[in-house]
Amino acid sequence: MSENKHILRVENLRKSFGDNVVLKDVSFTMDKGETKVIIGPSGTGKSTLLTCINQLVKPDSGTIYLKDINVTKAEEMNKIRARIGFVFQDFGLFSHLTAMRNVMIGPVKVQKMNKEDAKNLAYEELKRVGLLEHADKYPAQLSGGQKQRVGIARALAMQPELILFDEPTSALDPELIGEVLAVMKDLADNKMTMLIVTHEMGFARTVSDEIIFMEDGVIVEQGTPEKLFKNPEHKRTGEFLFKLTELYGEGDE
Amino acid sequence: MFNNIVEIVVNHWPDFLEGVGMTLLMAMIAMSLGTFFGTILAFLKVYSNKFVVSIVSGFIEIIRGTPMLVQIFIFYFGLPVYGIRMTAFGACILGFIINSSAYQAEYTRGAIQSIEQNQMTAARSLGMTRNQSIFSVILPQTIKRAIPAWTNEFIYLLKYTSLAYIVGAEELMEKAKVIASRNFLFLKIGKETGNSWYGNRQIKKIASKQKLKKLLKKKEKLKNMKKVA
Ligand SMILES: Nc1ncnc2c1ncn2[C@@H]1O[C@H](COP(=O)(O)OP(=O)(O)OP(=O)(O)O)[C@@H](O)[C@H]1O
Ligand SMILES: [Mg+2]
Numbered sequence: 001m002s003e004n005k006h007i008l009r010v011e012n013l014r015k016s017f018g019d020n021v022v023l024k025d026v027s028f029t030m031d032k033g034e035t036k037v038i039i040g041p042s043g044t045g046k047s048t049l050l051t052c053i054n055q056l057v058k059p060d061s062g063t064i065y066l067k068d069i070n071v072t073k074a075e076e077m078n079k080i081r082a083r084i085g086f087v088f089q090d091f092g093l094f095s096h097l098t099a100m101r102n103v104m105i106g107p108v109k110v111q112k113m114n115k116e117d118a119k120n121l122a123y124e125e126l127k128r129v130g131l132l133e134h135a136d137k138y139p140a141q142l143s144g145g146q147k148q149r150v151g152i153a154r155a156l157a158m159q160p161e162l163i164l165f166d167e168p169t170s171a172l173d174p175e176l177i178g179e180v181l182a183v184m185k186d187l188a189d190n191k192m193t194m195l196i197v198t199h200e201m202g203f204a205r206t207v208s209d210e211i212i213f214m215e216d217g218v219i220v221e222q223g224t225p226e227k228l229f230k231n232p233e234h235k236r237t238g239e240f241l242f243k244l245t246e247l248y249g250e251g252d253e
Numbered sequence: 254m255f256n257n258i259v260e261i262v263v264n265h266w267p268d269f270l271e272g273v274g275m276t277l278l279m280a281m282i283a284m285s286l287g288t289f290f291g292t293i294l295a296f297l298k299v300y301s302n303k304f305v306v307s308i309v310s311g312f313i314e315i316i317r318g319t320p321m322l323v324q325i326f327i328f329y330f331g332l333p334v335y336g337i338r339m340t341a342f343g344a345c346i347l348g349f350i351i352n353s354s355a356y357q358a359e360y361t362r363g364a365i366q367s368i369e370q371n372q373m374t375a376a377r378s379l380g381m382t383r384n385q386s387i388f389s390v391i392l393p394q395t396i397k398r399a400i401p402a403w404t405n406e407f408i409y410l411l412k413y414t415s416l417a418y419i420v421g422a423e424e425l426m427e428k429a430k431v432i433a434s435r436n437f438l439f440l441k442i443g444k445e446t447g448n449s450w451y452g453n454r455q456i457k458k459i460a461s462k463q464k465l466k467k468l469l470k471k472k473e474k475l476k477n478m479k480k481v482a
Contacts, residue, residue, distance in 0.1 A: 054378060082380030092375030095368075096394045106379040109389060158379060 006065070007032050007162055007193050008053070013062035015048055022048045023059070024217040030162065033191035036222075037204040039244065040214035046197045049214070050164045053195075054084045066161065082110045085155030085163035089170050091147045093139040099126060099150045100135040103157045110158070118157075125153040129183050145176030149183055156187075163187075165196040201245050205229060213237045280410040282346055287353025287410075288403065292395070294354060295361035300387065309358075316355035321413065324348045349413060357399075357406060364398035365391060 008030040015023040022045040030036060038046050051057040053064055055077050064071040066080060074080050093102050103122035107113040113121070126135050129149040139147055148168055155163050168184070169177040181203050187194060188207050198204060204211055205225045212222040213236075221228065221237045232238045298309045316324070329344035339347065368391055376386035 056374060056377060078380045078382055080380075081378055084378075086375070086378035088371060088375060090369070090371055092369075092371040092378075094372055094375070094390050094394075096390075096397060105389065106381075109385050110380040154379070 005032075006030060007034075007067060008195070009063075009065040010049075010053070011063045011065075013049070013052060013059050013064065015045070015052060015057065015059045022217050023052070026062070026214075026217070026219055028212060028219060028222065030193060030195060032161075032193055034210070035188040035192075035194045035196065035208045036210045036212060037208040038195065038197045038212045038214060039199065039204065039240070040220075041240070044214045045217045046214055047166050050086070050166050050195070050197060053164060054081050054086060078110070082106070082158055083161050085158060085160035087148070087151050087155055087163060087165045087168050089167040091139070091144075091151045091171070093147055093150055093154075095139050098136050098138055099131060099142065099146075099153075102139070102150055103153045106154060106158045121157055122153070125156045126150075128156065128186075129153045130179075143176060144172045145179045148172065148180045152180075152183055152187075162193045162195065165194060165198065167197050167199070169198065169200060199244055199247070201241070213240060215240070276411060276414040279342075279346060279349065279414045280407060283349030283353050283410050283413075284403075284407050286350045287357050287406070290350070290354035291357025292361050292392075294358035295365060295395075296387065296392075298358065298362050299365050300383075313355045313358050316351055317359070321348050321352050324351065345414075349410060352413075353406060353410060357402070360402035360406070361395055361399050364395045364402075367398060368394050 006029040010029070011027050013023050013026040014021075026045075026049060028036075038049070040046055048057060052059045053071070055071060055074075059072060062072070066083065069080065071077075071080055094105065097105065100119070100122050103125050104115070104118040107118040107121055108115060123132070123135070126132050129152055131146060131149050131153065134142060134146055134150075139150070142150065151168075152163075165184070169180050172180065177200070181200060184194070184196070184203070185207050196208070208225055210222055211225050211228050213220045213228065213234075215236060221232060221234050223233075228237055229241060232241070294309050294313065297305055298313075301309075325344050325348035328339060328347050329341060332339065372390055372394075373386055376390045377383070381389070
């Protein structure tokens with residue numbers, strides 16, 4: 001394999017927990033600068049898929065390539081994780097560190113960046129998510145939306161090639177969702193490569209390049225939002241999108 | 254009565270100070286080593302493999318499940334049988350350290366587990382190694398959360414040092430007793446020996462032997478009762 005234009009290539013991924021087959025033969029790719037949204041009912045394996053990509057969960061079989069590296073066989077997994085950002089539903093901020101230090105810790109500990117440079121970098125990333133004035137606050141002093149923006153800044157500080165988002169706005173009060181989606185939209189506009197599990201249909205529709213609809217551990221259908229919303233190939237896709245739009249609305253985007 | 258006490262304290266304040274110093278010293282030694290080993294035990298219990306976990310848990314359960322006095326007796330009177338001899342002070346300190354370790358291991362384990370698993374996951378997602386995650390994310394928070402428990406632990410330890418007198422370490426309760434005996438003549442002690450360290454030792458030895466005999470008798474009784482039953 002010489003040149004691989006995909007940033008991420010997932011092939012025939014399978015994962016079971018005991019008797020529970022969660023991922024059954026999942027394959028897809030992502031190119032640089034793409035934003036893809038994964039949707040699907042609860043328990044379908046969306047989170048499992050994301051955690052397989054950065055190997056927090058080991059898949060049973062299948063391969064995952066990050067550019068030319070086979071992640072499933074990689075020896076230095078920590079180095080690969082450092083190149084893949086992860087944004088969690090419940091933020092996962094380090095409660096004993098200020099927003100600034102939360103953003104600095106990755107570059108300092110993992111990339112061995114000196115503190116001064118890391119501070120400047122963290123400053124830039126916090127500015128990017130609009131949180132400069134909160135840099136010295138601890139997570140407990142921040143609102144949910146602010147916490148999640150720190151989470152995004154923390155991921156960005158690692159200069160990742162790809163960021164995975166697992167329902168980044170699901171734990172937020174409705175009035176706080178917008179500020180987080182705005183940051184994500186800004187990243188998409190700046191050609192960050194992002195794979196996002198979300199129920200925010202407005203966002204999926206207007207920001208994503210492609211929507212992946214998963215159910216029962218398989219990708220039922222994937223395509224542009226235009227196609228999936230207007231002209232889905234599978235009846236289930238249409239039904240699910242209809243239900244989601246009813247539940248969560250069209251969004252403001 | 255009150256005047257007497259004041260008088261005694263005033264007249265014997267260097268002895269009291271020495272006793273207070275000893276109690277504090279013992280508690281502080283036990284506290285710091287107990288914290289050190291307790292933290293290690295807690296992290297082993299949460300983050301190591303099943304085999305180590307079962308050994309650590311077993312140790313903690315045994316220590317927490319038996320009276321500290323019995324443990325100290327075993328160190329002081331039992332270990333010499335195996336050629337390990339220690340001073341009374343040493344036996345007490347050892348008992349305090351081991352006990353404090355076992356109790357603190359449990360407090361600290363609670364503190365570790367109260368830190369959301371999510372923070373560990375987040376640290377690993379950034380590319381931190383397990384050890385980096387433990388040392389720079391979990392440990393600092395554990396320490397913060399364990400501080401209230403440590404305060405309690407220190408108060409307990411201060412109380413426990415009174416145990417020391419039974420096997421004869423120089424500490425507050427003992428001092429008080431010796432002074433009391435000098436003043437109220439609870440025990441007839443020779444003038445020469447009464448004030449001396451040797452004298453103190455003898456009293457304590459007798460006291461502790463009697464305690465032990467009582468304990469053994471109790472055990473014998475229990476045995477007999479069991480035989481009967
Ligand atoms: N560590 C685990 N051990 C055992 N079973 C697991 C584990 N993680 C996930 N599962 C199971 O795998 C299935 C898929 O879970 P997953 O979290 O990937 O679904 P999801 O699509 O993200 O759902 P949701 O929308 O509720 O987040 C579920 O049945 C879940 O119970
Ligand atoms: Mg999920």
